[in-house]
Amino acid sequence: MSSVSVDAWMQEASTVITANAERLTELDSAIGDGDHGTNLTRGFRAVIEALAAAEDELPPGRRLILAGKTLVSKVGGASGPLWGTALRRAGRSVGDAALDGPALADALDAALAGVVELGSAEVGDKTMVDALTPATQALRTAVEAGEPLADAITAAADAAAEGARSTVPLQARKGRASYLGERSIGHEDPGAASTVLIITALGRALEG
Amino acid sequence: MSSVSVDAWMQEASTVITANAERLTELDSAIGDGDHGTNLTRGFRAVIEALAAAEDELPPGRRLILAGKTLVSKVGGASGPLWGTALRRAGRSVGDAALDGPALADALDAALAGVVELGSAEVGDKTMVDALTPATQALRTAVEAGEPLADAITAAADAAAEGARSTVPLQARKGRASYLGERSIGHEDPGAASTVLIITALGRALEG
Amino acid sequence: MVGIVVVSHSPEIAAGIVALAAQMAGPDVPLEGVGGTADGGLGTDAGRIEAALDAADRGEGVVVLGDLGSAILTVRTVLEDDEDGRFRLVDAPVVEGAIAAAVSASAGLSVDEVVRAAEEARVVPKL
Amino acid sequence: MVGIVVVSHSPEIAAGIVALAAQMAGPDVPLEGVGGTADGGLGTDAGRIEAALDAADRGEGVVVLGDLGSAILTVRTVLEDDEDGRFRLVDAPVVEGAIAAAVSASAGLSVDEVVRAAEEARVVPKL
Ligand SMILES: Nc1ncnc2c1ncn2[C@@H]1O[C@H](COP(=O)(O)OP(=O)(O)O)[C@@H](O)[C@H]1O
Ligand SMILES: Nc1ncnc2c1ncn2[C@@H]1O[C@H](COP(=O)(O)OP(=O)(O)O)[C@@H](O)[C@H]1O
Ligand SMILES: [Mg+2]
Ligand SMILES: [Mg+2]
Ligand SMILES: [Mg+2]
Ligand SMILES: [Mg+2]
Numbered sequence: 001m002s003s004v005s006v007d008a009w010m011q012e013a014s015t016v017i018t019a020n021a022e023r024l025t026e027l028d029s030a031i032g033d034g035d036h037g038t039n040l041t042r043g044f045r046a047v048i049e050a051l052a053a054a055e056d057e058l059p060p061g062r063r064l065i066l067a068g069k070t071l072v073s074k075v076g077g078a079s080g081p082l083w084g085t086a087l088r089r090a091g092r093s094v095g096d097a098a099l100d101g102p103a104l105a106d107a108l109d110a111a112l113a114g115v116v117e118l119g120s121a122e123v124g125d126k127t128m129v130d131a132l133t134p135a136t137q138a139l140r141t142a143v144e145a146g147e148p149l150a151d152a153i154t155a156a157a158d159a160a161a162e163g164a165r166s167t168v169p170l171q172a173r174k175g176r177a178s179y180l181g182e183r184s185i186g187h188e189d190p191g192a193a194s195t196v197l198i199i200t201a202l203g204r205a206l207e208g
Numbered sequence: 209m210s211s212v213s214v215d216a217w218m219q220e221a222s223t224v225i226t227a228n229a230e231r232l233t234e235l236d237s238a239i240g241d242g243d244h245g246t247n248l249t250r251g252f253r254a255v256i257e258a259l260a261a262a263e264d265e266l267p268p269g270r271r272l273i274l275a276g277k278t279l280v281s282k283v284g285g286a287s288g289p290l291w292g293t294a295l296r297r298a299g300r301s302v303g304d305a306a307l308d309g310p311a312l313a314d315a316l317d318a319a320l321a322g323v324v325e326l327g328s329a330e331v332g333d334k335t336m337v338d339a340l341t342p343a344t345q346a347l348r349t350a351v352e353a354g355e356p357l358a359d360a361i362t363a364a365a366d367a368a369a370e371g372a373r374s375t376v377p378l379q380a381r382k383g384r385a386s387y388l389g390e391r392s393i394g395h396e397d398p399g400a401a402s403t404v405l406i407i408t409a410l411g412r413a414l415e416g
Numbered sequence: 417m418v419g420i421v422v423v424s425h426s427p428e429i430a431a432g433i434v435a436l437a438a439q440m441a442g443p444d445v446p447l448e449g450v451g452g453t454a455d456g457g458l459g460t461d462a463g464r465i466e467a468a469l470d471a472a473d474r475g476e477g478v479v480v481l482g483d484l485g486s487a488i489l490t491v492r493t494v495l496e497d498d499e500d501g502r503f504r505l506v507d508a509p510v511v512e513g514a515i516a517a518a519v520s521a522s523a524g525l526s527v528d529e530v531v532r533a534a535e536e537a538r539v540v541p542k543l
Numbered sequence: 544m545v546g547i548v549v550v551s552h553s554p555e556i557a558a559g560i561v562a563l564a565a566q567m568a569g570p571d572v573p574l575e576g577v578g579g580t581a582d583g584g585l586g587t588d589a590g591r592i593e594a595a596l597d598a599a600d601r602g603e604g605v606v607v608l609g610d611l612g613s614a615i616l617t618v619r620t621v622l623e624d625d626e627d628g629r630f631r632l633v634d635a636p637v638v639e640g641a642i643a644a645a646v647s648a649s650a651g652l653s654v655d656e657v658v659r660a661a662e663e664a665r666v667v668p669k670l
Contacts, residue, residue, distance in 0.1 A: 076586025284459025509636030
């Protein structure tokens with residue numbers, strides 16, 4: 001049965017975020033402070049370094065927790081504590097087990113719960129929660145229907161993309177963009193856009 | 209009939225405040241930021257300079273307005289706008305007339321009204337209003353009873369001193385000291401203490 | 417566009433608020449910060465406040481915020497001679513109110529709406 | 544004595560608040576300000592926040608204030624592992640709340656009372 005490699009996931013996430021940094025920053029310039037691409041690029045690069053320096057035997061759950069802590073300490077914007085918490089909670093959920101379909105479904109649930117607990121955003125508030133929520137649901141549905149993990153991840157990534165698009169007409173009610181009031185309408189939320197990339201990266205981190 | 213010379217009043221106020229600066233600052237250190245003595249010393253020195261530079265023909269009211277403006281621009285604490293407003297309002301009340309008993313009674317009324325309008329303090333809030341209010345009342349009563357201006361001013365100064373003493377057991381409800389809550393109890397209000405000095409200085413500024 | 421003036425006892429607080437509010441509101445909002453006494457201590461300076469009010473005034477009104485009561489007193493005194501209501505002193509939290517005001521001003525809102533946004537900052541939760 | 548930590552996106556705001564609050568509260572209150580990202584930009588720095596929390600902790604509790612939502616998020620994340628409730632994050636206006644908290648702490652009030660003083664700063668009028 002196939003599973004996700006934490007290091008490969010983080011590596012793929014770093015690559016795709018770096019490649020899309022400019023677009024993320026542009027989205028954040030429209031309704032925020034224009035640092036989202038830089039924030040996550042810096043953060044995931046530091047994650048890669050931290051994982052490379054970690055012991056090879058460190059189990060998947062601990063690798064995710066290390067990644068989360070690194071994001072918290074290296075990202076000076078909201079996405080640092082949010083993704084940091086998401087990965088730490090995912091790591092605690094995974095423990096020493098392999099990140100196979102059911103484990104990944106549980107891990108994403110835990111990640112989402114952590115993000116919501118920390119930031120109190122609901123679906124429709126125009127945040128990363130609008131992408132992470134449908135992604136999590138789609139992955140669980142596909143896994144429980146017995147679909148191959150690769151297909152489940154594709155379904156999750158599609159759902160995330162759909163969720164990110166759905167933020168365009170919304171007015172932001174959480175985060176910096178909420179200060180803009182109605183002026184936040186008409187723009188895609190940068191945190192939702194990066195969530196699509198991070199979920200998509202899962203699909204390129206499959207092994208076995 | 210005797211009257212108060214604006215220049216002499218300001219000169220006497222400056223002298224007595226400079227002589228008492230340390231005590232005022234100590235009072236302000238107990239329940240404020242310890243700058244009241246310095247604030248008023250600097251302010252009244254600048255007033256003296258401004259009046260010395262003014263044309264000799266400038267009438268009393270205009271001299272008071274100039275003094276008030278100078279306090280506003282030179283004092284970076286609450287007493288600057290408060291005494292600045294007091295003197296400006298007094299000056300508007302006096303106009304081109306001499307500062308005889310009735311004019312001084314009207315001028316102090318106007319000054320007090322200006323202070324209250326600006327700072328919204330009532331008697332009992334532990335501010336300069338606790339000294340200026342009884343002083344104003346005592347002066348008017350004495351003037352209306354036909355007492356000599358020198359005696360009326362002595363009555364006003366005594367009433368101010370009594371008012372200042374009455375602030376000791378109070379809890380501050382306006383100004384910086386109000387942040388201290390109950391810790392402001394047991395100290396004399398510095399602005400009430402300096403008000404005593406400024407009213408007392410009137411008595412050494414009599415002419416005619 | 418409505419202008420914003422921030423008056424603090426501290427030069428650092430005034431400068432920091434202007435930097436943060438400008439980042440949120442963009443470069444178009446006239447945004448002036450004045451902090452400290454003329455000699456650099458903690459307090460206010462009526463002369464620089466007056467200059468800041470003029471600098472922020474583009475003819476559509478200026479919203480003024482202060483940090484402590486004595487900053488409010490100084491601003492009120494400076495504004496005593498302004499009777500046409502161009503300058504609007506609001507009693508709002510200075511950091512949160514200034515950001516809300518600057519963002520509202522940048523959206524082209526009227527001075528009444530900018531005043532309201534600053535005042536509402538008192539009750540807006542941070543999360 | 545209860546300690547106070549101020550977390551701002553701006554190093555200047557954090558430093559200015561500490562200076563102003565120290566002037567009001569006197570030298571005895573443990574008062575730490577942290578502002579800006581590790582490279583000096585506008586944002587937060589979890590590492591320095593953690594150090595500030597430790598520095599302000601005298602064993603009687605620490606009250607923490609942040610300027611914007613993302614400062615609150617970072618503090619909450621840093622505090623995730625602190626389960627004994629020594630550190631109390633309050634949702635209060637950052638300048639006004641920090642001053643009220645510092646003054647209350649200097650009066651020897653308990654951490655609950657200092658939290659309350661900071662929260663009440665939302666509704667205290669400035670005049
Ligand atoms: N309270 C919150 N809950 C969930 N997501 C949030 C919250 N606040 C902000 N975000 C997400 O964070 C993104 C912004 O991240 P980033 O630009 O890195 O941080 P900052 O806004 O501090 O500069 C937003 O687009 C949004 O998706
Ligand atoms: N709102 C107010 N109304 C009347 N008097 C006030 C008010 N606020 C402060 N004061 C007076 O000002 C005095 C403090 O003056 P000062 O020390 O020069 O200013 P600051 O408090 O700004 O340092 C107080 O002792 C009080 O008498
Ligand atoms: Mg951003
Ligand atoms: Mg940012
Ligand atoms: Mg003082
Ligand atoms: Mg002062």
